[in-house]
Amino acid sequence: MxxxxxxxxxxxxxxxxxxxxxxxxxxxxxxxxxxxxxxxxxxxxxxxxxxxxxxxxxxxxxxxxxxxxxxxxxxxxxxxxxxxxxxxxxxxxxxxxxxxxxxxxxxxxxxxxxxxxxxxxxxxxxGIEVQRWGTAHANLVPYQAFETKDGELVIGIGSNAQFANFCKIIKREELINDERFKDNSDRVKNRDEIIRILSEVIRTKTSKEWTELFKNASFPNGPVNKMKDVFEDEHVKAIQLVKELPHPVVGSVKLVGPPTVYSAGGNHARTAPPTLGEHTREILSEFLGYDDGKIDGLYDAKVVR
CATH class of the missing domain: 3.40.50.10540 (Crotonobetainyl-coa:carnitine coa-transferase; domain 1)
Structure with a gap:
């Protein structure tokens, strides 16, 4: 219960x-x-x-x-x-x-x-209080959303090797050995300056263009999607996360299927969300063993619906 x-x-x-x-x-x-x-x-x-x-x-x-x-x-x-x-x-x-x-x-x-x-x-x-960072990270830089020509893109750099790979792809190799940015601790210390420099670069292309350039990059990255973008994403489509199921009132409904996949167990999306009281009679009959007369009495008395 x-x-x-x-x-x-x-x-x-x-x-x-x-x-x-x-x-x-x-x-x-x-x-x-x-x-x-x-x-x-x-x-x-x-x-x-x-x-x-x-x-x-x-x-x-x-x-x-x-x-x-x-x-x-x-x-x-x-x-x-x-x-x-x-x-x-x-x-x-x-x-x-x-x-x-x-x-x-x-x-x-x-x-x-x-x-x-x-x-x-x-x-x-x-004893250190929380500070708000938006999409940024308190201890990793760069690690946040950047404005692109037509949207925003999140880039997460978790190591110096990833930073070097990032700088090479955006064609700013000089930043790799810049004393201000050589290590993550340096980048945290000079956060505002490195973010200013990178922001100017990222604004020069669209989110789609950067996503394509970063496709095989060593660092995590991804666009800030609207719902339309989420469900048109090639990966989301490929894994068939969205399910369409028959519904007794509206014909069919689309919903997000179970995010966890079992090798055994069959946790599939089998039915649409039920309407109010759709399974009341079935539950009273099959689980509680009530006969039709008793169930009808409950409906008449408005105990169930």
């Missing part, structure tokens, strides 16, 4: 973990909340952007000298859901070996703080 109510809400309705686990000790019960079942914020409502703000993500996101910004998608919600998924799978394995169920508590704030990774570790151990 997965629930997303304020802590204690379902206990008052007699369907909380303590009550249900007495009925079924094998039950795996996952509660997903804003702040967890204990602590001063336990009864505080929580949304993705609030947890992202309180957990440090919003303050770490945005342009170098700009205001804080939230990510374009609900990352905190998504990562909390992934933590819940992993926890449920582990609990299933535990139950398979012990026969025991358990309660799992996942919350947005704890997930977000744990997701700060190196930023949290640097503060905890060195």
């Amino acid at each position: 997965v629930e997303n109510f304020l802590p204690g809400k379902l206990d008052k309705m007699q369907v909380g973990y303590e009550r249900l686990s007495q009925i079924n000790p094998r039950l795996i019960y996952c509660a997903i909340t804003g702040f967890g079942p204990t602590g001063p914020y336990a009864n505080k409502p929580g949304y993705d952007v609030v947890a992202a703000a309180m957990g440090g993500l919003v303050n770490a996101t945005g342009e170098r000298h700009g205001r804080p910004a939230k990510p374009g998608v609900a990352i905190t919600d998504l990562t909390t859901g992934l933590h819940a998924f992993g926890a449920i799978m582990a609990a299933l394995y535990h139950r398979q070996n012990t026969g025991q169920g358990q309660k799992i508590d996942c919350n947005l704030l704890s997930t977000q703080i744990s997701s700060m990774i190196n930023l949290a570790s640097v503060y905890l151990n060195c």
